[in-house]
Amino acid sequence: MDDGMSGFCIKSRIGGGGGGCGGRDSGTPSTDQIQKISSQLSFYGKIESKNVFYWFQNHKARERQKRRRVSSVAHEQHDQIHQDDKVSSAKHFVDVNQVSEPERVIETLQLFPLNTFNASESAKRRLFTNECKETDQMDHPPLDLRLSFL
Amino acid sequence: MDDGMSGFCIKSRIGGGGGGCGGRDSGTPSTDQIQKISSQLSFYGKIESKNVFYWFQNHKARERQKRRRVSSVAHEQHDQIHQDDKVSSAKHFVDVNQVSEPERVIETLQLFPLNTFNASESAKRRLFTNECKETDQMDHPPLDLRLSFL
DNA sequence: CTAGTATGAATGAAGG
DNA sequence: CCTTCATTCATACTAG
Numbered sequence: 001m002d003d004g005m006s007g008f009c010i011k012s013r014i015g016g017g018g019g020g021c022g023g024r025d026s027g028t029p030s031t032d033q034i035q036k037i038s039s040q041l042s043f044y045g046k047i048e049s050k051n052v053f054y055w056f057q058n059h060k061a062r063e064r065q066k067r068r069r070v071s072s073v074a075h076e077q078h079d080q081i082h083q084d085d086k087v088s089s090a091k092h093f094v095d096v097n098q099v100s101e102p103e104r105v106i107e108t109l110q111l112f113p114l115n116t117f118n119a120s121e122s123a124k125r126r127l128f129t130n131e132c133k134e135t136d137q138m139d140h141p142p143l144d145l146r147l148s149f150l
Numbered sequence: 151m152d153d154g155m156s157g158f159c160i161k162s163r164i165g166g167g168g169g170g171c172g173g174r175d176s177g178t179p180s181t182d183q184i185q186k187i188s189s190q191l192s193f194y195g196k197i198e199s200k201n202v203f204y205w206f207q208n209h210k211a212r213e214r215q216k217r218r219r220v221s222s223v224a225h226e227q228h229d230q231i232h233q234d235d236k237v238s239s240a241k242h243f244v245d246v247n248q249v250s251e252p253e254r255v256i257e258t259l260q261l262f263p264l265n266t267f268n269a270s271e272s273a274k275r276r277l278f279t280n281e282c283k284e285t286d287q288m289d290h291p292p293l294d295l296r297l298s299f300l
Numbered sequence: 301c302t303a304g305t306a307t308g309a310a311t312g313a314a315g316g
Numbered sequence: 317c318c319t320t321c322a323t324t325c326a327t328a329c330t331a332g
């Protein structure tokens with residue numbers, strides 16, 4: 001791992017050697033890439049390729065949704081909107097009001113392992129929220145993958 | 151709790167339009183409806199489709215959550231637990247096919263605009279607690295959408 | 301002030 | 317790819 005970074009910060013080189021990292025991630029990375037990434041991540045926890053795949057998929061989809069116009073009820077936007085999408089989508093909202101997003105997204109994944117109990121306010125909530133589920137055994141790792149664009 | 155104070159009342163015609171749906175959408179309004187509803191609501195504040203979508207999602211989810219929680223209690227001593235392990239999704243304890251609900255919700259949304267200074271106590275409390283965040287300007291409305299089905 | 305609750309928001313995981 | 321469910325987080329508001 002040439003990353004050499006400490007902690008949980010994995011620089012995702014989705015673009016691989018491809019220099020087209022200009023924020024244009026061509027769909028989901030190849031399976032190989034996913035495998036690779038998941039391998040790296042597996043070191044920090046129980047992260048399978050599946051998770052990585054899901055992550056990329058969701059990420060891409062949501063990014064698209066976010067940027068997609070379809071903001072709804074706009075105002076006098078009589079543009080030739082090609083609303084052919086049969087309008088069946090569910091999450092293409094997001095108002096155009098969304099300020100322009102900085103394109104310097106560095107695609108940095110920050111992993112917050114659940115093991116690290118920050119013991120913050122969340123802990124309190126979690127206490128009563130959980131309310132003991134009989135099964136103390138956490139067979140299902142929540143896998144709290146959290147990404148942050150720096 | 152709802153002090154009975156209701157602000158506006160927007161009737162969402164779920165089932166209206168949308169490619170001849172005839173009227174069979176009691177569970178998920180889906181885009182079209184969401185867009186429409188958000189249009190109506192946008193008049194009262196900065197309400198985007200996203201918010202409406204979230205609201206519906208959460209509403210449904212919590213309803214189900216509650217149901218599940220209750221049903222689990224209702225089990226009492228029914229050992230006939232059909233924990234079909236075949237399910238690989240997650241830890242679905244009780245998957246009892248809760249009988250379909252009548253779903254006779256009238257789909258009436260009640261909106262409580264934040265501008266309304268109805269709550270006398272809450273206002274005071276807010277002052278103390280919040281202490282005005284310098285920026286009195288609600289540029290980014292907390293979006294305290296409070297809708298209730300009648 | 302602390303505890304509890306309600307709800308919006310975000311994301312992981314599947315299903316189709 | 318798109319839709320949907322489930323879970324979790326964060327915050328606002330209420331009550332003691």
